[in-house]
Each structure stands twice: as structure tokens, then as C-alpha cells.
Amino acid sequence: MSSRQKSISRRTFFRNGATAAGAGLGALIATRTSGLFGAVPPSDRMAVGFIGVGARAQQIMDSMLLIPGVEIVRVCDAYKGRVARSIERCNGKPTAVDNYKKILEDKGIDAVVIAVPDHWHKTMAIEAMQAGKDVYIEKPLTYKIDEGLEIIKAVKDTKRILQVGSQGISSDIQRKTRDVIASGKLGQITMIRAYFNRNTAEGAWIYPIPPDANPQTVNWEMFLGPAPKLPFNLPRFFQWRCYKDYSGGIATDLFVHLCTSIHFMMGVQAPSQVMGMGDLYRWKESRDVPDTINASLKYKEGFMVNMSGTFNNTISSGAGFQILGTEGSLEVGGKLTFFPETPVEDPSWVVRSWPSAMEKAYFEDPKMVAYLQEARAKEAARQPEVIMVGDDDATKAHLERWFASIKSRTAPEESAEVGHRACSVAHMVNLSIASGNSVYWDFEAQRVKSD
Numbered sequence: 438m439s440s441r442q443k444s445i446s447r448r449t450f451f452r453n454g455a456t457a458a459g460a461g462l463g464a465l466i467a468t469r470t471s472g473l474f475g476a477v478p479p480s481d482r483m484a485v486g487f488i489g490v491g492a493r494a495q496q497i498m499d500s501m502l503l504i505p506g507v508e509i510v511r512v513c514d515a516y517k518g519r520v521a522r523s524i525e526r527c528n529g530k531p532t533a534v535d536n537y538k539k540i541l542e543d544k545g546i547d548a549v550v551i552a553v554p555d556h557w558h559k560t561m562a563i564e565a566m567q568a569g570k571d572v573y574i575e576k577p578l579t580y581k582i583d584e585g586l587e588i589i590k591a592v593k594d595t596k597r598i599l600q601v602g603s604q605g606i607s608s609d610i611q612r613k614t615r616d617v618i619a620s621g622k623l624g625q626i627t628m629i630r631a632y633f634n635r636n637t638a639e640g641a642w643i644y645p646i647p648p649d650a651n652p653q654t655v656n657w658e659m660f661l662g663p664a665p666k667l668p669f670n671l672p673r674f675f676q677w678r679c680y681k682d683y684s685g686g687i688a689t690d691l692f693v694h695l696c697t698s699i700h701f702m703m704g705v706q707a708p709s710q711v712m713g714m715g716d717l718y719r720w721k722e723s724r725d726v727p728d729t730i731n732a733s734l735k736y737k738e739g740f741m742v743n744m745s746g747t748f749n750n751t752i753s754s755g756a757g758f759q760i761l762g763t764e765g766s767l768e769v770g771g772k773l774t775f776f777p778e779t780p781v782e783d784p785s786w787v788v789r790s791w792p793s794a795m796e797k798a799y800f801e802d803p804k805m806v807a808y809l810q811e812a813r814a815k816e817a818a819r820q821p822e823v824i825m826v827g828d829d830d831a832t833k834a835h836l837e838r839w840f841a842s843i844k845s846r847t848a849p850e851e852s853a854e855v856g857h858r859a860c861s862v863a864h865m866v867n868l869s870i871a872s873g874n875s876v877y878w879d880f881e882a883q884r885v886k887s888d
């Protein structure tokens with residue numbers, strides 16, 4: 438096979454079909470034939486650039502480095518310390534650029550990971566697709582609710598593969614949960630409890646600030662981008678989730694994971710109605726977003742979700758779900774546990790108010806005696822069943838799904854539409870908190886009802 442044929446098959450492997458980056462193809466092919474990728478055939482290689490190499494991006498790198506055929510070639514970040522650490526993490530292979538646009542202009546790069554604060558997500562995702570890159574964008578897809586529709590349009594216009602990064606849905610536990618629910622084992626599910634609870638400063642996003650952070654190492658203007666112009670401020674830079682200028686707080690940062698998972702596990706799109714309440718009770722010095730939120734979501738498929746998050750208690754620690762059905766419940770966390778329902782019909786407290794003879798007859802009825810015996814025996818034998826314990830790398834699995842979509846040019850499971858709907862629920866919670874009213878979803882327009 439000639440080097441040109443090789444380079445075309447490589448391109449077909451990852452890009453296949455119409456590409457908005459058609460004009461840059463010559464340069465792409467030239468890069469691929471240069472032997473840059475060593476012994477592995479070019480058709481098995483993909484060059485990835487990272488826009489933002491903060492805490493999450495470096496977790497993604499750890500997982501991506503385990504996937505054969507992927508080369509992390511370029512990184513960009515607004516804090517020098519993270520640029521240096523990310524290059525070190527990738528054994529010195531990537532080079533740094535001082536502006537994300539240089540990653541987008543680089544025709545040798547096939548795909549980008551965008552892992553920057555949320556107020557940048559829409560701009561960077563759309564620009565990346567317009568530059569011909571496939572995109573892995575960290576959750577939450579959007580900073581404001583209607584940005585999702587713009588991103589969806591850009592996916593369609595550019596024919597790029599965009600996957601959102603709520604890796605939970607690629608975990609073995611959530612995939613098993615989806616199967617158990619679909620099997621009917623839980624009976625009729627009418628209620629789900631979902632939560633995200635913490636009780637530390639770190640959990641409340643008061644992250645440590647690196648000792649070398651100063652105006653020489655931190656590019657404040659680069660961080661601000663489309664956000665309101667404010668003077669240099671290290672807590673805002675490193676603890677950006679605490680501020681509405683860059684984040685939607687608990688709802689968009691944490692509930693969005695819960696919503697994505699519920700939609701995936703239940704096979705539904707979005708709630709028809711959302712109500713939220715939130716307040717800032719404790720971490721008042723450090724933020725302008727709530728530290729406690731309760732939300733109710735109502736789904737037209739016939740169930741409700743009670744979603745809560747607090748930074749002030751961890752009796753239900755971490756994140757989890759209780760999926761409650763008439764035949765049993767699933768608890769989904771680090772492990773997946775089934776609790777059978779063993780209801781006993783025992784109206785004795787009511788029957789005891791009847792005339793004595795009638796009460797006696799009721800309980801001496803042989804059918805009632807047999808029923809109670811059997812029901813109580815079942816109740817006594819009731820045992821939770823641990824279906825599985827999760828120890829897989831969900832991020833790696835999620836990245837592999839993205840790469841498979843890139844290869845097949847088919848929409849990923851967590852597409853822009855899926856990300857938009859999950860993130861919209863988070864925005865609806867915040868809109869409801871702000872207005873004090875319910876917020877309703879328009880399924881046709883894929884946006885909040887305006888009337």
C-alpha cells in the first residue's frame with residue numbers, strides 16, 4: 438500500500454465522509470505520512486489536542502493514555518503549571534500552544550478534548566467543529582440553556598462527532614442498571630431519589646490554589662473570555678464553580694451527571710416539569726451559588742425524581758440513586774444492590790375497631806391465615822442482592838465510545854441532543870429557584886416552554 442493510500446485509509450477510519458475540514462485535508466494527509474506515529478499503521482492513529490488541562494482533563498489523559506492508537510499532541514491552558522504537568526503526564530510528547538485557536542488551526546489534529554470552565558464550552562465546541570475537529574466536551578454541555586440548540590445546529594452543519602463527557606453512563610454499573618430496569622424486575626417505577634452530598638471545603642469546590650499562581654503564571658484574560666471583565670482574582674480562577682459568572686453551581690456541575698444517568702437508565706428524554714429550591718446556608722464567604730438544592734422532576738413516562746444536593750452533610754455519601762419500583766428497588770452507587778419489595782397487607786389496626794365477632798372472623802378466615810403466614814415468611818427471608826460492584830474505568834470506556842463513533846461516523850450515545858436535554862434540566866432547576874415557579878419542557882422545540 439502506498440503512503441498516500443495508507444493516509445487515506447487512516448482518514449477514512451476516523452473521519453469517513455463529508456468533512457467541513459475538507460480544505461485542510463492535504464495538510465492532514467501530509468502530516469500522517471511523515472512517520473510521526475511510528476510502527477503502528479497510520480490508519481489506527483488519531484491525534485488529539487486538549488483545550489484546558491486542569492484537574493479533569495488530566496484524569497481524562499490518564500484514561501486516554503491507556504487507549505492504543507491515540508496520540509495527545511497539543512495542549513493549551515491558562516495556567517502554566519498545568520501545561521507543564523500535562524506534558525509531563527504524557528511523557529513529554531505533546532507540545533504547548535498559548536491559545537486554543539492554534540489547536541483548532543492545526544490540520545494535523547483530528548479531535549479535541551474541551552475541559553475548561555463552563556462559560557467557555559459553547560464557543561469552543563462550535564469553533565472546534567467549524568474547524569473540522571471532532572469534539573469530546575466535558576459536562577455540562579452548556580452554561581446557558583439555549584446554547585445547546587446552537588451546538589446541536591453546529592453538529593448538523595459541520596457533520597462532526599461531538600460527545601459530552603458524563604462518563605457515568607459508560608460505567609458497567611449504570612449499564613447493568615439500565616438492563617435490570619428494562620427486564621421489569623422492579624415492577625412499576627414511580628419514584629427515583631438521586632443525590633450528590635458532600636461535607637468538606639474541597640467537596641464544596643474550595644480547591645487549593647497552587648503556590649506559584651500569580652499574574653505571570655495565570656492568564657486571567659484567557660480564563661475570562663466571554664465572562665464579565667473583573668480584576669485578577671485567584672479564587673475565581675481556581676474555584677470558578679462557586680461563581681455564577683462561570684458556572685451554574687450544584688445544578689449544572691453535579692445534577693447534570695444525575696440527569697444524564699437517569700435519562701440513560703430509564704430510556705427517557707427529559708422531564709415535562711421541574712421545580713427547584715436552593716439556598717446558600719453555610720459556605721457564604723466563598724461563593725454566590727447555593728450550597729443546598731432540592732428539586733422535583735416529573736416525567737411523562739410516569740415517574741418522578743427527587744434530586745438533592747448539599748455541601749453540609751454526607752449521611753448519604755457521594756452520589757447515588759435509589760430507583761423505587763413496586764417489586765423492588767435498586768440502589769446505585771459504588772455497587773448495585775437490589776432490595777425486593779415484600780409488602781404485607783395487614784389492616785389489623787383498622788379491623789380491631791370493628792365489632793369483636795367480625796374482627797375474630799376476619800383473622801380466623803383460613804385464607805387470611807395462609808396469606809399472612811406466607812407474606813410474613815417472605816418478609817423475614819427478604820435479603821438485599823448485590824448485583825455487582827463497580828471497579829471499571831468509566832472515563833476510558835466513555836472515551837472508547839467516542840472513538841468508536843468517530844470511526845463509524847455515527848452519533849455517540851451522549852450526543853449533543855442528549856447533553857442538551859440533561860443540561861437543560863439543570864438549567865431548569867436554576868430557573869425555578871430564581872423564579873419560584875415550575876418550569877416546563879417543550880418536547881418539540883427542545884427548549885423551555887415560553888408561555
Ligand SMILES: NC(=O)c1ccc[n+]([C@@H]2O[C@H](COP(=O)([O-])OP(=O)(O)OC[C@H]3O[C@@H](n4cnc5c(N)ncnc54)[C@H](O)[C@@H]3O)[C@@H](O)[C@H]2O)c1
Nearest residue numbers: 489491492493494513514515516552553575576577659660
Ligand atoms: N466528567 C466529570 O466527572 C468531570 C469532573 C470534573 C470536572 N468536569 C468538567 O470539566 C471541566 C473542567 O473542570 P476542572 O475541574 O478540570 O476545572 P479546572 O479549573 O481544574 O480546569 C480548567 C482549566 O481550564 C483552563 N482554562 C480556562 N480558560 C481557558 C482558555 N480560554 N483556554 C485554555 N484553558 C483555559 C484553566 O486554566 C484550568 O486549568 C468543567 O466543565 C467541569 O464541569 C467533569
